[in-house]
Amino acid sequence: xxxxxxxxxxxxxxxxxxxxxAATGVGRSAGASEETIADLKLAVTEAVANAVRHAYPAxxxxxxxxxxxxxxxxxxxxxxxxxRGLGGTDSQPQGEQQGESGMGLSIIRAIADDVDVGAGADGxxxxxxxxxxx
Numbered sequence: 001x002x003x004x005x006x007x008x009x010x011x012x013x014x015x016x017x018x019x020x021x022a023a024t025g026v027g028r029s030a031g032a033s034e035e036t037i038a039d040l041k042l043a044v045t046e047a048v049a050n051a052v053r054h055a056y057p058a059x060x061x062x063x064x065x066x067x068x069x070x071x072x073x074x075x076x077x078x079x080x081x082x083x084r085g086l087g088g089t090d091s092q093p094q095g096e097q098q099g100e101s102g103m104g105l106s107i108i109r110a111i112a113d114d115v116d117v118g119a120g121a122d123g124x125x126x127x128x129x130x131x132x133x134x
Contacts, residue, residue, distance in 0.1 A: 003029075006070040009060045010083060011052045019048045019066050023077065027121060030070035032134050040129045040132060046104035047079035047128045055083025055125060073134045080120045080127040 007022050009015035023044040027037040048064055056062035067078040105128070109115050112130035120127045 002071045004067065007066040007068075008063055011056050011064045011083070013049070013052055015064070016045055016048055016052070017062075019044050019079075022068055024087040026068040026070055026077060030075055030134060032075060032132075036075075036132060036134065040077065043108045043111045043130060044077060044079070047077070047130070048105050050104045050128070051079060051081040051126070053082070055081035074131055075134065076129065076131040078127060080125060082120055084123040084127055085119060086117075088109070099131060 003026075005022055005026055007019060009018060020041045023040045024037055027040050032040070044066065048066065049069065051064045052061075055064070062081060062083050065078075065080045067076075067080075069076050105115075108128065108130055111132070113133050114131040116127075116129045118127055119125070
């Protein structure tokens with residue numbers, strides 16, 4: 001499969017499952033192994049959970065955008081928000097940079113072949129992009 005799926009959801013924990021299901025569908029359509037699909041689901045969960053936890057204040061959850069594409073033997077996923085943005089110079093969202101939560105970006109970096117963390121669209125928020133070769 002060559003193609004792209006875009007999912008935009010409220011930045012709430014109950015939408016993590018939807019992002020995982022989208023990653024599973026795109027992975028299977030692209031012919032990824034079950035091991036690769038399991039890794040992608042974990043990475044997507046971590047990236048979306050980081051946006052849910054760190055991007056927006058609790059009283060204004062905002063939105064998270066998940067872009068999944070398969071092309072030329074590679075799966076690429078980008079998770080972005082328009083929230084608070086990066087919290088430090090080491091390209092980690094605020095909570096991870098301050099040691100509040102956990103290992104989300106470390107897990108993504110261990111799973112993916114290529115990872116890029118930066119500002120979101122128009123310099124607002126955060127965008128985590130990662131890719132896995134099939």
